[in-house]
Amino acid sequence: MPSIAVVPGDGIGNEVVPAAVRVLEALAQATGIELRFQRFDFGAERYLRTGEAVPADISAVVREMARTFDAIFFGAAGDDPRVPPEGTARRFLMTLRKDLDLYVNLRPCRLLDARLTPLKGKTEKDIDFVVFRENTEGLYSGLGGVFKMGTTDEIYIREELHTWKGVNRILRYAFEYARRTGRTRVTVAEKSGEEGLWLREMRNVARDFPDIEAENMHIDTLAYQMVLRPERFQVIVAENMWGDILSDLAAALHGGRGxxxxxxLNPETGCYVEPVHGTAPDIFGQNIANPFAAVLCGQLLLEYLGYSREGQLLQQAVVKAIQVGKTTPDLGGACTTDQVTDFLCEAVRELAAEARAVPT
Structure with a gap:
């Protein structure tokens, strides 16, 4: 039985992750798959009770989680006005990424309803691609520093790190994903010229995938084309910061971070799923947070665990909710988080029953 560690974290993570777990449990009961969940209390709520957001030995905790659980379902970290910066789940999240060397950040961009995109004339068939963000290097590697801070002579240095290992493995994973999912083109974001590591390694890796078209595109042109012609993209690969920016732009194309x-993930150490909308302290506690991103994390989780068919039912339930207007205010609806979750639970039961009735 697959076991999942549940860490809601901060802010609305404490609302949307339990909602997603409810939907996953309803799906498991309806389809007969077995899932085991165990909740961990890390973040601002723990800090307010105990004075510490995470255990002192958080590295050991993370390593034990990776050994004990098949995956981790994380909610959100940071931005809680009630606690100091060290009072959030951010340390857990950073330890998770660093200690497990989770170099793949997979962000699907899939339009589920044409009414949700701001792009004129684009439909569901036009917006369906995946952004792979290298998750351990680049400008976020922590190199550099500040000298003479607060003076007129202040110097701020932030160095960008790229290694052959880091670039090779994210490119290879993206090409393998394209082949595995029936996609035929991989686009690599770069702007370093012919001698740049990303371009050279893209060409090297592409030789092992003659069935996949490989192309490089300057990062500014790629962002421009994502808005004008999203239908031309299937798989996009980018270094850490560019992947961060491109994946948020992609979110705007399909309806928002919600x-x-x-x-x-790192195939050798473990994985976690996370809705990318953050803690949303302005709406935390109001029961209006959108649970769709967390439920769609459930789909990614099930696919990772080998339950792709069951995961599709989660996406279908979200589509159904959007079509009938069972949404939270950010998508123009009037439902609460609980009401949307109730609808999704019933929807997955109905969809599972329909799937059982169809001969295979």
Missing amino acids: LSPSLC
């Missing part, structure tokens, strides 16, 4: 799941 519909944006992500999966971070």
Whole structure:
């Protein structure tokens, strides 16, 4: 039985992750798959009770989680006005990424209803691609520093790190994903010229995938084309910061961060899923947070665990909710988080029953 560690974290993570777990449990009961969930209390709520947001030995906790559980379902970290910066789940999240070396950040961009995109004339068939963000290097590697801070002579240095290992493995994973999912083109974001590591390694890796078209595109042109012609993209690969920016732009194309799941993994160490909308402290506690991104994280989780068919039912339930207007205010609806979750639970039961009735 697959076991999942559940860490809601901060802010609306404490609302949308339990909602998603409810829907997953309803799906498991309706389809006969078995899932085991165990909740961990890390973040601002723990800090307010105990004075610590995470255990002192958080590295050991993370390593034990990776050994004990098949995956981790994380909610959100940071931005809680009630606690100091160290009072959030951010340390857990950073330890998770660093200690498990989770170099793949997978962000699907899939339009589920044409009414949700701001792009004129684009439909569901036009917006369906995946952004792969290298998750451990680049400008976020922590190199550099500040000298003479607060003076007129202040110097701020932030260095960008790229290694052959880091670039090769994210490119290879993206090409393998394209082949595995029936996609035929991989687009690599770069702007370093012919001698750049990303371009050279893209060409090297592409030789092992003659069935996949490989192309490189300058990052500014790629962002421009994502808005004008999203239908031309299937798989996009980018270094850490560019992937961060492109994946948020992609979220705007398909309806917003409230519909944006992500999966971070290293095939050798483990994975976690996370809705990318953050903690949303302005609406936390009001029961109006959109649970769709968290539920779609459930789809990514099930696909990772080998239950792709069951995961599709989660996406279908979200589509059904959007079609009939069972949405939270950010998508123009009037439902609460609980009401949307109730609808999704019933929808997955109905969809599972329909799937059982169809001969295979």
